[in-house]
Amino acid sequence: MKANSRSLNLSALLNAVKESELLWVILFSILTAISAQVSIPVKPVPFTLQTMIVLLAGAFLGSKNGAYSQVLYIFLGIIGLPVFAQTADGTMGFARLIGPTGGYLLAFPLAAFLVGYLTEKSQKYLFVIISMFAAEIVIIFIGTLYLNAAFIHNFIDAFKAGAAIFTVWMVIKVFVAATIYFSISKKQPRLP
Numbered sequence: 001m002k003a004n005s006r007s008l009n010l011s012a013l014l015n016a017v018k019e020s021e022l023l024w025v026i027l028f029s030i031l032t033a034i035s036a037q038v039s040i041p042v043k044p045v046p047f048t049l050q051t052m053i054v055l056l057a058g059a060f061l062g063s064k065n066g067a068y069s070q071v072l073y074i075f076l077g078i079i080g081l082p083v084f085a086q087t088a089d090g091t092m093g094f095a096r097l098i099g100p101t102g103g104y105l106l107a108f109p110l111a112a113f114l115v116g117y118l119t120e121k122s123q124k125y126l127f128v129i130i131s132m133f134a135a136e137i138v139i140i141f142i143g144t145l146y147l148n149a150a151f152i153h154n155f156i157d158a159f160k161a162g163a164a165i166f167t168v169w170m171v172i173k174v175f176v177a178a179t180i181y182f183s184i185s186k187k188q189p190r191l192p
Helices: 002-018 021-036 050-078 102-121 125-152 155-162 164-185
Strands: none
Touching: 021 050, 050 102, 050 125, 050 164, 102 125, 125 155, 125 164, 155 164
């Protein structure tokens, strides 16, 4: 009888953890940090997998929690934890937000919110794909504007270095994110 009671308590505990919004927000922050370490360090902005996790955070967690996960990720980086992608200049902490990648990083919460908001409206494949492309465009647009304003001071050069170079990579990440989302969402439509 006690063994059965313990298994019920363990099952209840596992269900409570699974349903915890805070756990999923923290988990997607950690996944964003891990995906940042998968990078190709090119100047001024490296190729990473971060934005794919940003898209998934919004799709799985919804608008608010998706955005919260990215705010937490940025906060962890600001306080000096090595969660941001490695760059050639080696800056860490708050300095990363005022560096060439700052605009991209600051756009993450907005992009996660956008994907979450739009996927809350419709779960149709094409709509999810469009919402993910829209979020990627937001990240690239804000990042490129910031890159131009703070560093390059020539919009054409900033566009080449901060947007055009990422177009193929963006398409790949959107379709991979959508594939992951739809394969998991069949079993788990929306995380808490």
